[in-house]
Amino acid sequence: MLLCALSIFVIVLLIAFELVQRSQLTWHKFGLGFFYKVFSDSYSNTPVYWDPVNELFSARPFVYGTLVSSFLALLMAIPLAVGLAIFLTEMCPGFLRSPLAFLTELLAAIPSVIYGLWAVFVLVPLLREHVNPLLIKTLGWTGLFDDSNPTGLGYFSAGVILAVMILPIISSLTREVMIAVPHSQREAVLALGATRWEMIRMGVLRNARIGIVGAIILGLGRALGETMAVAMVIGATPEIHHSLLANGSSMATVIANEYAEAVSEMHLSALTEIGLALFLVTIVVNGFAQVLIWAVTRGTPAQAR
Amino acid sequence: MGVGIEVINLNAWYGTNHTLQDINLNIPANHATALIGPSGCGKSTFVRCINRMHETNPIARATGTVRIGDLDIYNDAKPVQIRRRVGMVFQRPNPFPTMSIYDNVAAGLKLNGYSNRRALDETVERSLKNSALWDEVKDDLKKKSGASLSGGQQQRLCIARALAVDPEVLLMDEPASALDPVSTSKIEDLIFQLKSQYTIVIVTHNMQQAARVAEKTGFFLNGRMVEFDSTHKIFTNPSDKRTEDYITGRFG
Amino acid sequence: MSSDAFKFRSSLRTATDGLVTVLAILATLVVIAPLVAIFVYLLYMGASSLNLAFFTQIPKPVGETGGGMANAILGSGLLLAVASVIGVPIGIGAGIFLSEFGRGSTLANAIRFTADVLNGVPSIVMGLAAYALIVVPKIPFLPFTGHFSAFAGGVALGFMMIPTVCRTTEEMLLMVPNAVREAALGLGVPNWRSVLSITVKTASPGIITGCMLAFARVAGETAPLIFTALGNQFWSANLDKPIAALPLQIYVYALSPYDDWHRLAWAGSLVLIILIVLAVSLVRYVTSRGVLKGAS
Numbered sequence: 001m002l003l004c005a006l007s008i009f010v011i012v013l014l015i016a017f018e019l020v021q022r023s024q025l026t027w028h029k030f031g032l033g034f035f036y037k038v039f040s041d042s043y044s045n046t047p048v049y050w051d052p053v054n055e056l057f058s059a060r061p062f063v064y065g066t067l068v069s070s071f072l073a074l075l076m077a078i079p080l081a082v083g084l085a086i087f088l089t090e091m092c093p094g095f096l097r098s099p100l101a102f103l104t105e106l107l108a109a110i111p112s113v114i115y116g117l118w119a120v121f122v123l124v125p126l127l128r129e130h131v132n133p134l135l136i137k138t139l140g141w142t143g144l145f146d147d148s149n150p151t152g153l154g155y156f157s158a159g160v161i162l163a164v165m166i167l168p169i170i171s172s173l174t175r176e177v178m179i180a181v182p183h184s185q186r187e188a189v190l191a192l193g194a195t196r197w198e199m200i201r202m203g204v205l206r207n208a209r210i211g212i213v214g215a216i217i218l219g220l221g222r223a224l225g226e227t228m229a230v231a232m233v234i235g236a237t238p239e240i241h242h243s244l245l246a247n248g249s250s251m252a253t254v255i256a257n258e259y260a261e262a263v264s265e266m267h268l269s270a271l272t273e274i275g276l277a278l279f280l281v282t283i284v285v286n287g288f289a290q291v292l293i294w295a296v297t298r299g300t301p302a303q304a305r
Numbered sequence: 306m307g308v309g310i311e312v313i314n315l316n317a318w319y320g321t322n323h324t325l326q327d328i329n330l331n332i333p334a335n336h337a338t339a340l341i342g343p344s345g346c347g348k349s350t351f352v353r354c355i356n357r358m359h360e361t362n363p364i365a366r367a368t369g370t371v372r373i374g375d376l377d378i379y380n381d382a383k384p385v386q387i388r389r390r391v392g393m394v395f396q397r398p399n400p401f402p403t404m405s406i407y408d409n410v411a412a413g414l415k416l417n418g419y420s421n422r423r424a425l426d427e428t429v430e431r432s433l434k435n436s437a438l439w440d441e442v443k444d445d446l447k448k449k450s451g452a453s454l455s456g457g458q459q460q461r462l463c464i465a466r467a468l469a470v471d472p473e474v475l476l477m478d479e480p481a482s483a484l485d486p487v488s489t490s491k492i493e494d495l496i497f498q499l500k501s502q503y504t505i506v507i508v509t510h511n512m513q514q515a516a517r518v519a520e521k522t523g524f525f526l527n528g529r530m531v532e533f534d535s536t537h538k539i540f541t542n543p544s545d546k547r548t549e550d551y552i553t554g555r556f557g
Numbered sequence: 558m559s560s561d562a563f564k565f566r567s568s569l570r571t572a573t574d575g576l577v578t579v580l581a582i583l584a585t586l587v588v589i590a591p592l593v594a595i596f597v598y599l600l601y602m603g604a605s606s607l608n609l610a611f612f613t614q615i616p617k618p619v620g621e622t623g624g625g626m627a628n629a630i631l632g633s634g635l636l637l638a639v640a641s642v643i644g645v646p647i648g649i650g651a652g653i654f655l656s657e658f659g660r661g662s663t664l665a666n667a668i669r670f671t672a673d674v675l676n677g678v679p680s681i682v683m684g685l686a687a688y689a690l691i692v693v694p695k696i697p698f699l700p701f702t703g704h705f706s707a708f709a710g711g712v713a714l715g716f717m718m719i720p721t722v723c724r725t726t727e728e729m730l731l732m733v734p735n736a737v738r739e740a741a742l743g744l745g746v747p748n749w750r751s752v753l754s755i756t757v758k759t760a761s762p763g764i765i766t767g768c769m770l771a772f773a774r775v776a777g778e779t780a781p782l783i784f785t786a787l788g789n790q791f792w793s794a795n796l797d798k799p800i801a802a803l804p805l806q807i808y809v810y811a812l813s814p815y816d817d818w819h820r821l822a823w824a825g826s827l828v829l830i831i832l833i834v835l836a837v838s839l840v841r842y843v844t845s846r847g848v849l850k851g852a853s
Contacts, residue, residue, distance in 0.1 A: 002654055002658070002659075003650070004646065004647045004648075004649075004650025004651045004653075004654060005650065005651040005654040005655065005659070005664075005665075005668045006668075007647055007651075008647070008651055008668060008671050008672050008675060008719060008723070009667075009668070009671055011675065011716055011719070012671050012674055012675055014686070014690060015678065015682070015683070015686040015716075018685075018686050018689035018690055019682070019685065019686065019689070021689075022689050079584065080584045080587055080588055081584075081588075082584075083580055083581045083583070083584025083585070084581075084584050084585050084588050086577075086581045086584075087581040087582060087584065087585045088585075091578060091581055091582075094363070100585065100589070102838075102841060103589055103592055104588070105837060105841070106592060106834060106837060107588070107591075107592050109773060109774070109833050109834075109837050110592075110595065110777075110830065110833070111776075111777020111778065111779070111804055111829065111830075111833070112680075112777070112778075112779065112780070113777065113779045113804045113807050113808050113811075113826075114595070114599070114777070114807070114826045114829065114830060115595075116808070116811065117807060117811045117822055117823070117826055118594075118595050118598060118599075120811055120812075121598075121602075121811075121819070122594070122598055164591050167588055171588070182399075184395060184397060184399040185399060185401065186361075187358065187361065187395065187399070188395070188399040188400075188401070188463070188466075189412075190358065190361060190388065191356065191358060191388055191392070191393035191395075191467070192388065192389075192392075192412060192413035192416060192466070192467075192470060193385050193386070193387075193388035193389035193390075193413065193416065193417070193470065194385070194388075194416050195385055195570050195571060195573070195574035196574055196578075197573055197574040197577040197578070198416055198570065198574070200577075202401070202412065202416070203401075206401070206403050206404075207401075207402065207403055209403075221677055224679070225677075225678075225679025225680070225681070225682070226679070227679065227680060227681040227779075227780040228779045228780055228808060232808075232811065232812065252679060252681045252780070255681050255685065256681055256780055256783055259685070259688075259783070259784050260783060260784045260787070271685075272685060272689075275681065275682045275685045278679050278681075278682055279678060279679070279682050282677050282678065282679055282682075283674050283677065283678075285677075286673065286674070286676075286677035287670070287673075287674070290670075290673055385567070385570070385571075386567070416570075417566060418566040
C-alpha cells in the first residue's frame with residue numbers, strides 16, 4: 001500500500017523531470033525572455049513570435065491567448081456560477097434541487113472534445129451571425145471588438161466555451177461552501193429583519209467568501225490547462241491582437257497542434273517549455289485554491305446535499 | 306418602550322405534527338414573561354411564531370391571531386417588518402464571525418439604511434452598555450471579531466445586536482442554557498434591567514431562572530398552554546395539577 | 558427614523574430581493590441551456606448516423622460514404638483496459654494507505670496533496686510526459702518504448718485515473734464505521750489482513766463506483782492521446798502500435814472538411830456521451846442509495 005502511495009510521488013517527479021529535461025535547449029537559448037520576447041521580421045518590421053523555420057521562439061502570443069481566454073471565461077462564468085449556486089442552495093424548491101444538481105454534474109462530465117465539436121458547428125456560427133456584430137456595434141469604441149476576422153473563431157469564442165466548461169466546477173464548489181455555513185448564521189440575520197437576499201449576502205456569502213474565491217481559482221486552474229475545445233475555436237494563429245474577436249492561440253493549443261509534427265529539437269524543446277510553464281502554473285493555482293477551500297470546509301463533516 | 310402581545314387561538318404545525326394547539330394568552334408590556342415546560346412541549350415553536358421565524362421552515366404552518374401592540378402580525382404585516390420590531394436571541398450565541406464587534410452590533414442598523422457615522426457610533430455604544438458588554442470590549446470594538454469573545458460575552462454581543470435596532474419586544478430562546486453559571490447570572494441581571502424598557506419573553510427549562518427574572522410565567526405541555534399566571538402563584542400555588550407535578554419535578 | 562424613510566427603504570429592499578431572485582433563476586436557465594442544447598444537437602445530428610455499420614466498420618477512404626468507427630471503439634476499450642491496469646491498483650492502494658495506515662500523518666497529507674497536483678496537471682502536459690517517458694527513449698530490453706503506441710496512450714490515461722480512484726477509495730473507506738474494524742481485530746486477525754478482507758470488502762461498492770467515475774473521465778480525454786496513441790485508420794488491437802480512440806477520432810473528423818466525417822463525429826460523440834451519462838448516473842444512484850449496506 002505504501003508502495004502505491006509513494007509511486008504517486010514518483011510519477012509526479014518523473015513528469016516534472018522529463019519536462020525540465022526536454023526544454024533545456026530553449027531554456028538555455030532564450031532564458032526567461034522566452035515568455036515575453038518580441039522578435040521582428042527584418043523585411044516587414046512586423047512582430048514575429050513563433051518561427052520554427054528560423055528557430056525563433058517566443059511564447060508571448062500563447063501566454064497572451066491563455067490569459068485572455070481564461071480571463072474572459074471567468075468574467076462570464078463567475079456571475080452565472082454563483083447565481084446558480086445561490087438558486088440551488090437558498091431558493092430552489094426541494095423537488096427541483098436533485099435533478100438540477102445532477103444536470104450540473106453532467107455538464108462537468110462532458111468531454112472537452114464534444115464541447116469543441118458543438119462549439120465549432122453550433123456556437124461559433126451563432127456568435128458569428130448574431131452576437132459578434134452586436135458586440136462590434138455597441139462596444140466597438142473600446143477597441144476590443146473589430147470586424148477584421150469574419151470567421152467567428154477567436155479569443156471571445158474560446159472564452160465562451162471555456163466559461164461553459166468551468167461553470168460546473170465553480171458552481172458545485174460554491175454550493176459546498178455555502179452549505180457548510182451553519183444554519184444559525186442565517187437565522188441570526190433573518191431575526192434582524194432582513195430580506196432573503198440580505199440574509200444570503202450577510203449570512204451566507206459573507207461567511208463563505210474565502211471558499212468561493214477558492215472555487216473561482218480552481219475554475220481558473222481548469223481554464224488555463226483546457227486544450228481541446230479551445231484548440232478548436234481559438235483560431236490557432238500565433239499572433240497577438242487587441243481585438244477579442246481576432247484569431248489567436250493558447251499555450252495548450254500550440255502544443256496540441258504542433259507537437260506531433262515538430263521535427264527540430266529546438267521546436268520540440270520550445271513546446272515542452274510551454275508545457276512545463278503550464279505544469280508549474282496549474283500546480284500553484286490549484287494548490288492555492290485547495291488551501292482556501294480547505295480553510296473553509298475544514299471541520300465540517302461531509303453533508304447531505 | 307415595549308408593547309403587549311396578544312395571542313388568540315394560535316395553532317402551529319410542522320408538516321403533520323400539530324405542535325401548538327389553541328394557545329391563548331396576553332403578554333404584558335414592559336415585563337419579563339417566562340415560558341417553561343418539558344422538552345418538545347412547543348415553547349420554542351411558540352416564541353418563533355411571534356416573530357414569524359417558524360416560517361423559515363418550509364413545512365411549518367400557523368393559524369390564529371397574534372397582535373403585537375395593535376398590529377396583527379399575520380394579516381397586516383410582512384415578516385421583514387415584524388422582525389425589525391421584535392428582536393431574538395438564540396440558544397447558542399451566533400455572532401457573525403467575519404465581522405468586528407462594532408459591525409456585529411451595527412449589522413441590523415446598516416440593513417435598515419443607517420449610514421451616519423456618529424449615529425452608528427452612539428447606537429453601538431448604547432447597545433453595548435445596555436447589554437453590559439461595553440466595558441469589556443470598548444477598546445477592541447473594531448479590532449476583534451465577534452467570534453473571538455468568550456461564550457458569555459458572545460451572547461451579550463448578540464443581545465446588543467438585537468437591541469441596536471430598538472425593538473419593542475425581545476424574544477429569548479433559552480439564552481443562557483449554553484453558558485457557564487457566571488455568564489448565566491450576568492444575563493439574568495441584564496434581563497432584570499432591560500425589562501423596564503422592553504417586553505421580554507424568555508423560554509427556559511430552568512425553573513429557578515424563571516422564578517428569578519419573570520413577573521409572569523406560562524407552563525406549556527404537549528403543545529398546549531396549561532397555565533399562565535404570576536410567577537409567584539405558579540411556583541407556590543399552581544391551579545393545575547400538571548403544573549404542580551412539573552414544578553415539583555415529578556416529570557420533565 | 559421617520560416612517561416615510563422606512564417605507565422607502567423597505568420597498569427598495571423588497572425590490573432588490575425580487576431582482577436578485579429573478580437574476581438567480583435566469584442564471585440557472587442560462588447554465589442549463591447549453592447542456593440541453595448540446596444533448597439535443599447530439600441526438601439530432603448523431604442519431605441518424607448510428608447504424609450497424611457504425612459499430613462494425615472502420616472508416617472508409619475519403620470520398621466514399623459510409624463506414625463507421627468500430628476501430629475507434631475497440632481502441633478506446635483497449636486503452637481503458639491498459640489505463641485500468643495502471644491506474645486502479647495504484648489508486649486503490651494509495652487510497653487504502655491514506656485511510657487505514659497513514660491517517661492524519663504528514664506523509665499522508667503530502668501524498669494527498671501530490672495526488673491533487675497530479676489531478677490538476679493539464680491533460681496535454683500528461684501526454685507530453687508520456688511521450689517523453691515512453692515514446693522517445695529507445696531502450697532495447699523494454700517493450701513498447703521508442704515509438705507511438707497504444708501502451709503509451711494507456712499509461713497517460715492511467716496516470717490520470719490515479720487521483721480520482723485514490724480520493725474516492727479513501728473517502729469510501731473513511732465511511733466504514735470503526736466498529737467494523739474493531740470487530741475484525743477482536744477476532745484476532747492481524748491488522749493488514751483484517752483491513753483487506755473486511756474493510757475493503759465493505760467499501761467495495763463505493764470503490765468500484767470510484768473506478769467507474771475515473772473511467773468516465775478518461776474515456777473522453779483526447780489531448781493525452783494526440784502524440785502517444787496517435788490514432789489509426791485501421792483495425793488494430795496491438796498495444797505496440799498506434800491505435801484509434803473514440804475522442805481522438807471525433808477530434809480529427811470534426812476539424813476535417815468532409816461532411817461525411819462530420820456525420821461520423823456527431824455519431825461518435827453521441828455514443829461517447831451516452832456511455833458517460835450512464836456511468837455518471839450509475840455512480841449517483843449507487844452513492845445515493847447508501848453504499849455500505851454491509852456495514853450497519
